[in-house]
Amino acid sequence: xxxxxxxxxxxxxxxxxxxxxxxxxxxxxxxxxxxxxxxxxxxxxxxxxxxxxxxxxxxxxxxxxxxxxxxxxxxxxxxxxxxxxxxxxxxxxxxxxxxxxxxxxxxxxxx
Numbered sequence: 001x002x003x004x005x006x007x008x009x010x011x012x013x014x015x016x017x018x019x020x021x022x023x024x025x026x027x028x029x030x031x032x033x034x035x036x037x038x039x040x041x042x043x044x045x046x047x048x049x050x051x052x053x054x055x056x057x058x059x060x061x062x063x064x065x066x067x068x069x070x071x072x073x074x075x076x077x078x079x080x081x082x083x084x085x086x087x088x089x090x091x092x093x094x095x096x097x098x099x100x101x102x103x104x105x106x107x108x109x110x111x
Contacts, residue, residue, distance in 0.1 A: 009032050016050075020050075034060045034063050035066060039068050
């Protein structure tokens with residue numbers, strides 16, 4: 001159901017802090033719908049629980065959970081590995097789960 005006078009907005013919601021803020025803004029400013037993507041991550045059950053709780057708290061009734069196994073099929077990620085994840089050959093100093101965050105920090109801060 002679309003609310004009168006509010007634009008329809010769709011938010012990709014993982015259940016983490018950043019996407020929760022985006023969902024709160026979407027719910028405040030529009031007729032929000034939320035999408036969650038389960039990609040075989042180790043924290044899948046907890047992320048789904050957070051997604052549902054955030055939607056409930058923000059009053060977002062339109063929810064969709066999508067299953068996508070592409071990242072697990074590619075492999076090599078600490079987010080989807082079931083056992084111990086080995087370090088990428090190009091980076092032996094930082095665990096795999098932190099590589100993306102490290103790159104973002106370097107690019108955004110210039111170090």
